[in-house]
Amino acid sequence: MTVVGARPNFMKAAPIIRALRDFNNSFAMAGEADSGQLPPEGLQHILVHTGQHYDSRMSGAFLSDLGLPAPDINLSVGSGSHATQTAEIMKKFEEVLLRERPEILVVVGDVNSTLACALVGAKVSFDARGTRPLIAHVEAGLRSFDRTMPEEINRVLTDQLSDLLFVTEESGLRNLAAEGVPEEKVHFVGNTMIDSLLDCIERAETSGILRRLGLECMTPTNGAASSVSPYSLLTLHRPANVDCREAFLDILEGLEELAQQCPVIFAAHPRTWRRIQEFGFERYFASNGSDGGARAIRVIEPLGYLEFLCLMKHAMLVVTDSGGIQEETTCLGVPCVTVRQNTERPVTVEIGTNILAGTAKEGIAAAIRNRPKPGRRTPPKWDGKAAERIVDVLIKTDRKPASSLSLPLLETYA
Numbered sequence: 001m002t003v004v005g006a007r008p009n010f011m012k013a014a015p016i017i018r019a020l021r022d023f024n025n026s027f028a029m030a031g032e033a034d035s036g037q038l039p040p041e042g043l044q045h046i047l048v049h050t051g052q053h054y055d056s057r058m059s060g061a062f063l064s065d066l067g068l069p070a071p072d073i074n075l076s077v078g079s080g081s082h083a084t085q086t087a088e089i090m091k092k093f094e095e096v097l098l099r100e101r102p103e104i105l106v107v108v109g110d111v112n113s114t115l116a117c118a119l120v121g122a123k124v125s126f127d128a129r130g131t132r133p134l135i136a137h138v139e140a141g142l143r144s145f146d147r148t149m150p151e152e153i154n155r156v157l158t159d160q161l162s163d164l165l166f167v168t169e170e171s172g173l174r175n176l177a178a179e180g181v182p183e184e185k186v187h188f189v190g191n192t193m194i195d196s197l198l199d200c201i202e203r204a205e206t207s208g209i210l211r212r213l214g215l216e217c218m219t220p221t222n223g224a225a226s227s228v229s230p231y232s233l234l235t236l237h238r239p240a241n242v243d244c245r246e247a248f249l250d251i252l253e254g255l256e257e258l259a260q261q262c263p264v265i266f267a268a269h270p271r272t273w274r275r276i277q278e279f280g281f282e283r284y285f286a287s288n289g290s291d292g293g294a295r296a297i298r299v300i301e302p303l304g305y306l307e308f309l310c311l312m313k314h315a316m317l318v319v320t321d322s323g324g325i326q327e328e329t330t331c332l333g334v335p336c337v338t339v340r341q342n343t344e345r346p347v348t349v350e351i352g353t354n355i356l357a358g359t360a361k362e363g364i365a366a367a368i369r370n371r372p373k374p375g376r377r378t379p380p381k382w383d384g385k386a387a388e389r390i391v392d393v394l395i396k397t398d399r400k401p402a403s404s405l406s407l408p409l410l411e412t413y414a
């Protein structure tokens with residue numbers, strides 16, 4: 001059983017689901033049961049969506065872009081405070097686990113859905129012997145060492161609860177060893193988010209987003225698209241950056257110089273949109289559809305996965321407070337300025353594609369001026385094969401005795 005809940009989960013889970021399907025196909029073709037206690041059809045899989053993200057722009061569009069199947073089960077949990085959201089997921093997910101009794105529970109990333117489901121899995125009991133699923137955490141070991149971030153709490157606790165820890169970068173190995181996680185639980189497999197990127201980058205080119213935003217230059221003779229005009233890409237959604245008026249304003253002021261040089265395309269999370277309206281910040285932005293004289297920040301709705309990949313690939317610079325985008329820009333060789341004090345993904349800074357700017361306007365403006373040079377540098381094992389490695393471990397792992405799967409699965413626990 002794999003759990004997804006929020007936008008950054010989908011691209012991390014998709015390659016695992018595909019690799020499981022590929023394994024099952026080859027397993028069925030080989031017709032030999034050489035993989036432990038597997039039934040002839042291979043490994044059954046259930047996809048659960050908690051519904052933490054529910055807007056089509058934050059969820060549905062991503063599932064289809066990534067070729068993910070429709071979730072078998074949707075918990076439709078929606079928004080709430082951290083406690084409410086986590087508790088709602090736990091209550092509904094416990095029912096699902098007790099019904100479906102999976103042998104392995106795969107959770108990805110660091111969002112509230114990740115921790116909520118790992119916690120349920122760690123304490124559930126399918127029988128009097130206390131049988132429970134093995135818990136596999138994809139993207140284990142990342143640490144910002146900043147416990148004011150809800151994601152850091154989710155990471156630390158999920159890793160403590162997990163039986164199999166799949167690590168994306170070498171810092172994760174060091175962090176888990178320092179926290180006393182036994183070495184045999186830890187597998188350095190690479191980055192499934194990069195698996196998705198490599199798989200989709202060609203298709204992303206056909207998304208049409210550059211044309212839609214007027215960023216393609218046309219040749220004067222035949223009107224064909226010839227090149228991309230320079231632009232920067234911005235995302236901001238961290239509560240610490242956008243929920244406080246002064247903090248948000250300081251960041252916008254730190255971006256002014258950049259906005260004088262090239263259009264800045266701001267793909268805003270729903271939370272950020274709401275804050276822009278609440279704080280009366282509309283005046284800082286060119287309205288959707290106009291280019292503000294090509295000298296402004298242009299705020300647009302959240303984009304689909306393919307559209308966003310395409311915009312990232314062709315950007316002169318990406319400014320962000322996201323975790324995953326630091327990794328994606330590293331893989332694409334696009335300079336990234338991160339509007340945070342710290343990063344749980346230090347390899348992106350060490351390798352030289354990402355720079356931490358802090359959140360003060362002077363620091364942001366300086367980081368933009370001294371931004372990294374473009375150029376692709378690939379961290380170890382970011383080669384598009386992380387999901388294959390994960391499935392290999394899952395197949396070879398000594399799992400608990402098979403439990404019965406009760407069908408049908410297409411049910412909404414609303």
Ligand code: UD1
Binds near residue numbers: 007151
């Ligand atoms: C979550 C993750 C964060 C991740 C981000 C990516 C946690 C603690 N945080 O933050 O790590 O980087 O997703 O997007 O899990 N909202 C909508 N539509 C939606 C989803 C959310 O309008 O589909 C609004 C709601 O008002 C909600 C707010 O956004 O209250 C925040 O959503 P939530 O899922 O709580 O956290 P994110 O900020 O999205």
